[in-house]
Amino acid sequence: MLLPTTLKRFHVPYGSAVFGLALAFCLAAQDASAQSESNWSNQGLIYLLGPTLSGTSGIGPVDTEVDMSASDVFDAIDGAFLGMYRGEGERWGVMVDIVYMDLKAEGSGDGGQLKGKVELEQTTGIVSATYRLSPTTQLMAGALYNDVSGRVLLTGPLTTRRQSMSEDWLDPIVGVLFETPMGGKWSFTGAAQLGGFGVGSDLVTILTGSISYRFNDWSSVDIGYRYLDFDYEDGDGLDRFKFDMREHGPAVGWR
Template sequence: MTALLSVPVAAQDAGWSFALSPYAWTPGLTSSAETAWGTVEVDKSIGDVLSDLDIAFMGAFEARNGRWSLIADLFYADLSQSRSTPLGILFSRAEIETEAKLLSGYAGYRVFESGQVAVDLMAGFRVNSVNLDLSLAPGLLTGQRFGMSETWVDPLIGGRARFDITDRWFATFFADIGGFRTGSDLTWQIFGSFGYQFNERWSVQGGWRYVAIEKTIDGRDVEIDLNGPLLGFTVRF
């Protein structure tokens, strides 16, 4: 997550510096897809997602030179969700298999820095690749299956702030918004965390992240919300 990479206040030496942040994000998931019989929505708790998760990996990287920074953040998850159908007795069960790949890139500029606070403004993009496989088990009607898949790019604007609470403890906040109907109808995310700085090179953070995507895929309105705790560490070099 990009917010894991906030550089310590007053730590902007001349020349390039780099930071790598592997992290674990275990969000609950809400997926909804429009069908001819109504909207099918599946809500999964954090525990459900962990049990249904097939594969996931995630990590972030930042390169900084003075006030300027370049940031990349990658998230990938593949999971299945099943529930009683919300379409009455027409179908007995609904299952949505979701594969999501999100690659975000930002250029940031530090617009404010004091002894304990640093604020970056950012602009960039997010490459979204989403595959949804919706299956409706037979009820009064025969079973149905729909495959929806699309890759698109959203423009983004955002900001990040870091607050040094003590010499070791700090808080970080991050938000972005984008899409604006050029890709997604709307996409946004927020993140907040507390962290501990072991030394100039190593730190760890834990917090909460929420990502929302609204998009029309293959003529059907689709919404995906990812919402849950995140834990990661950062090494700078």
């Protein structure tokens, strides 16, 4: 018996307006700063994250508990990209952060009679404008875009079931960024961001902290920790989708 189920919803019209407004705000900040300053700086960061995933993912009436260690995640990774861009002038700045992960896993139950394959693909993008209050402190405001898709295949002696879903949403996000030198070529960076507020997610929390060692004016290595908490639920019945997940772990980056 084959039971195909496909769940797919997009919040593009409203989401595009929010994301477009945030992007326009960031570009306006960059343009205003570029017009008034000649010392606009640009830097990119490619980093590796060793995440632990835990929480609840729900499709329709079914909730699934997720608990994956960093080693489980690395075993399941089929593709990934993590990168950041930062442009900054004397006061205004722009930050773009992109995280993409494609995870695939297999398992079995009931003495090997029931077998399953699961694929989870997630893309998270954050665009923020920053405004410097002091040499060490900046405010951040922007938008977070999250796209999550998954596919499940269950096979057994009497049944085969395929189920897939795709959901994307946008959240406003605000926060504060703190940077301070530690002496010599060392420095510390910490950031806290909150978002959602019922617009997309009920709440999104992002906390990061890192220590940097600068080799020269254009190259440094960052070692830190990152924590992301998504609390999102939408729809009901078969159209219900829940993504209540925490993703956290050490991160190493090169800029």
